Amino acid sequence: MTLSTSEIFDQVCELMAPYNQKSLTLETGTTFAHDLELDSLSVMDMLAAIEDHFDVTVPLNILPDLETIGHVAEAIKNILDE
Amino acid sequence: MLKPTPTLDPDLPRRYADFTTLLEALNYAAKGIRGLNFYSPRGELESKNTYSQIRDRSYEIGQRLVHFGIKRHSRVALIAETNEDFVCYFLGCQYAGLLPVPLPLPTSFGGRDGYTEQLHQQMKSCEASAALSAAYMLPLLDEATSGLNMRFVGSPDTFEAQASKSEIKNVKLPEVKPDDLAYLQYSSGSTRFPHGVAVTHKSLMSNCHGIGVNGMDVNDGDRVVSWLPFYHDMGLVGMLISPITCQASTDYIATEAFARRPIQWLKLISKNKGTICSGPTFGYEICARRANSTDLEGLDLSSWRVAGIGADMIRPNVLEIFAETFKDSGFDKRAFMPSYGLAECTLAVSFAPKFVGYEVDLVSEEVLNGNVKSIKEYKKNGNGANYREVVNCGKPLPEYQLEIRDENDVVLGEREIGRIFVKGASVMVGYYMDEEATRQCLSADGWLDTGDIGYMAKGSLYIIGRIKDLIIINGKNHWPHDIEWAVEKLPELRSGDSAAISTPGKNDEEIPTILVQCRKRNEEERIELENRIKSEVQAVIGTTPTVVLVPPRSLPRTSSGKLSRVKARRQYIEGQLS
Numbered sequence: 255m256t257l258s259t260s261e262i263f264d265q266v267c268e269l270m271a272p273y274n275q276k277s278l279t280l281e282t283g284t285t286f287a288h289d290l291e292l293d294s295l296s297v298m299d300m301l302a303a304i305e306d307h308f309d310v311t312v313p314l315n316i317l318p319d320l321e322t323i324g325h326v327a328e329a330i331k332n333i334l335d336e
Numbered sequence: 337m338l339k340p341t342p343t344l345d346p347d348l349p350r351r352y353a354d355f356t357t358l359l360e361a362l363n364y365a366a367k368g369i370r371g372l373n374f375y376s377p378r379g380e381l382e383s384k385n386t387y388s389q390i391r392d393r394s395y396e397i398g399q400r401l402v403h404f405g406i407k408r409h410s411r412v413a414l415i416a417e418t419n420e421d422f423v424c425y426f427l428g429c430q431y432a433g434l435l436p437v438p439l440p441l442p443t444s445f446g447g448r449d450g451y452t453e454q455l456h457q458q459m460k461s462c463e464a465s466a467a468l469s470a471a472y473m474l475p476l477l478d479e480a481t482s483g484l485n486m487r488f489v490g491s492p493d494t495f496e497a498q499a500s501k502s503e504i505k506n507v508k509l510p511e512v513k514p515d516d517l518a519y520l521q522y523s524s525g526s527t528r529f530p531h532g533v534a535v536t537h538k539s540l541m542s543n544c545h546g547i548g549v550n551g552m553d554v555n556d557g558d559r560v561v562s563w564l565p566f567y568h569d570m571g572l573v574g575m576l577i578s579p580i581t582c583q584a585s586t587d588y589i590a591t592e593a594f595a596r597r598p599i600q601w602l603k604l605i606s607k608n609k610g611t612i613c614s615g616p617t618f619g620y621e622i623c624a625r626r627a628n629s630t631d632l633e634g635l636d637l638s639s640w641r642v643a644g645i646g647a648d649m650i651r652p653n654v655l656e657i658f659a660e661t662f663k664d665s666g667f668d669k670r671a672f673m674p675s676y677g678l679a680e681c682t683l684a685v686s687f688a689p690k691f692v693g694y695e696v697d698l699v700s701e702e703v704l705n706g707n708v709k710s711i712k713e714y715k716k717n718g719n720g721a722n723y724r725e726v727v728n729c730g731k732p733l734p735e736y737q738l739e740i741r742d743e744n745d746v747v748l749g750e751r752e753i754g755r756i757f758v759k760g761a762s763v764m765v766g767y768y769m770d771e772e773a774t775r776q777c778l779s780a781d782g783w784l785d786t787g788d789i790g791y792m793a794k795g796s797l798y799i800i801g802r803i804k805d806l807i808i809i810n811g812k813n814h815w816p817h818d819i820e821w822a823v824e825k826l827p828e829l830r831s832g833d834s835a836a837i838s839t840p841g842k843n844d845e846e847i848p849t850i851l852v853q854c855r856k857r858n859e860e861e862r863i864e865l866e867n868r869i870k871s872e873v874q875a876v877i878g879t880t881p882t883v884v885l886v887p888p889r890s891l892p893r894t895s896s897g898k899l900s901r902v903k904a905r906r907q908y909i910e911g912q913l914s
Contacts, residue, residue: 285446286445286446287445287446287447287871287874287875287878287880288870288871288874288880291874291880293809293810293878293879293880294443294444294810294878294879295595295618295622295810297444297445298444298592298595298596299596299626301445301596302596302597305596311377313472314441314442314472314473314592315442315472315473315475315476317442317443317444317445317446318442318445318446318447318448318451318452318476319446319448320445320446321445321446326445
């Protein structure tokens with residue numbers, strides 16, 4: 255079964271609930287740094303949860319390109335499709 | 337099944353870095369059966385390397401580098417992954433008489449431009465002639481090296497494809513002397529004006545000797561288990577070069593793996609009976625935070641005898657939580673060993689005595705804020721509302737002379753607070769190709785101004801803070817002027833309008849705080865400006881700061897008109913600025 259990007263996005267949003275301390279409505283454009291105000295350690299906690307859920311490893315070199323939840327959903331989609 | 341290199345080696349007598357160069361040390365370690373082991377993020381052994389395998393591969397890489405025609409003493413940038421490629425290229429550069437420059441990996445989400453710009457500035461400042469990284473990192477490295485004059489940019493595979501083994505067979509390697517530089521360390525510098533600490537073989541051997549003998553007291557049963565990055569002095573010198581020079585087997589998990597699953601570090605200690613396993617306070621913090629009951633099952637930390645702590649301000653309450661969390665797993669809190677060091681001294685300056693745990697002085701906020709210059713009371717009973725615990729960082733290594741001095745360079749006495757100066761064989765020869773920056777902290781007769789403040793008591797060093805105004809968040813150093821520069825780019829702000837400081841949080845963690853002079857009265861405009869300042873600072877340091885708007889002309893200046901961050905910090909903490 256292949257997941258669509260929007261299904262992945264929904265699941266990522268669920269995983270992000272503990273990190274959404276400002277109770278924002280999460281959208282594809284929601285940024286980790288500015289909107290959610292996550293520090294680098296919380297980001298890594300969250301990434302571990304996302305990786306475990308999808309059973310993937312997000313390589314280091316794409317981390318600098320991940321600014322929004324949408325970016326993460328797309329990245330997971332690409333890794334799952336490969 | 338692959339097995340890691342053994343802890344014990346019955347045939348090789350231990351030597352404590354009493355070598356003339358790192359290469360001599362490697363040669364000696366290669367006579368034994370110990371070595372370095374690299375583990376996957378899920379804790380499986382991926383690669384086992386005896387010191388003799390590492391020596392052979394490094395030697396070959398040295399020949400390749402010479403054969404390629406990179407001129408003696410040139411700088412070679414290495415994106416420092418936690419693997420044997422990095423280790424062998426670092427050592428290969430030594431064989432070839434080149435200067436390796438370990439550079440960082442990305443550590444978090446976002447910030448692509450900031451990351452490549454940082455690499456670019458570091459390579460530019462040392463005029464690197466070659467840059468290597470794993471293949472998957474090359475798009476970022478290509479971006480970072482754009483506009484620089486490079487002889488080679490690529491991966492180990494493409495570099496090694498340039499020449500066959502028979503072509504390099506007869507390549508002669510240069511003689512390496514104790515006073516030659518061994519590498520450049522960039523971990524402590526500003527990102528906008530980086531300067532690399534230049535470390536000689538002599539300094540390196542001297543420091544590793546002190547670490548091995550006086551610090552860790554390495555003995556037969558010792559095994560190192562580390563997650564620290566090789567681009568940081570504590571990871572490079574403490575967890576890689578010290579084990580080589582003292583012939584200890586070491587197990588690594590990558591820093592990015594630790595950041596996601598910190599318990600894997602503890603599991604590895606448990607599995608391989610690690611004894612020397614160090615890190616900054618925040619490393620202990622995330623272990624305690626992320627541990628759950630499944631993780632603790634079967635975990636045995638009773639072998640752990642040196643839990644070194646360094647690199648950032650040591651926070652006792654965090655260590656207490658760690659000790660409590662892992663008490664039932666056999667962790668003995670006497671293993672905590674505070675230390676003090678800085679890249680400008682290769683790595684280590686002092687270590688607390690082994691296996692006594694950490695000791696603290698309770699020091700009043702009056703003292704910490706700089707209003708009182710010497711400590712009379714330091715063991716207060718009862719609640720510590722106005723007191724902070726200051727950790728004993730132990731006695732300086734025997735190689736050092738150490739002085740605490742006041743602002744007029746007068747040497748101070750017992751429990752008097754001042755700047756920490758050190759002199760010794762481990763002190764750097766200077767910042768590479770930056771005489772001015774070197775002159776500012778290193779005197780002609782070899783005394784280094786560490787930029788840190790503290791006091792001595794009964795021969796032990798206590799660190800109170802940094803005069804250099806550095807802000808350290810999760811182990812990463814940030815220079816206030818980098819942050820201020822980013823903020824003052826905003827159109828309505830001018831140069832000198834901001835002061836970046838660090839303020840203590842609830843758990844004594846450092847909260848990055850930016851004080852900004854604001855001329856706006858309109859509440860909405862002020863909030864909007866605050867948000868833009870937050871974004872700018874976030875882009876620099878990866879964390880959302882506290883933004884405080886202060887009235888125009890309220891930030892304190894020195895007599896020469898320069899911003900006084902020390903004063904601004906004190907006024908802010910005392911509630912005089914807002």
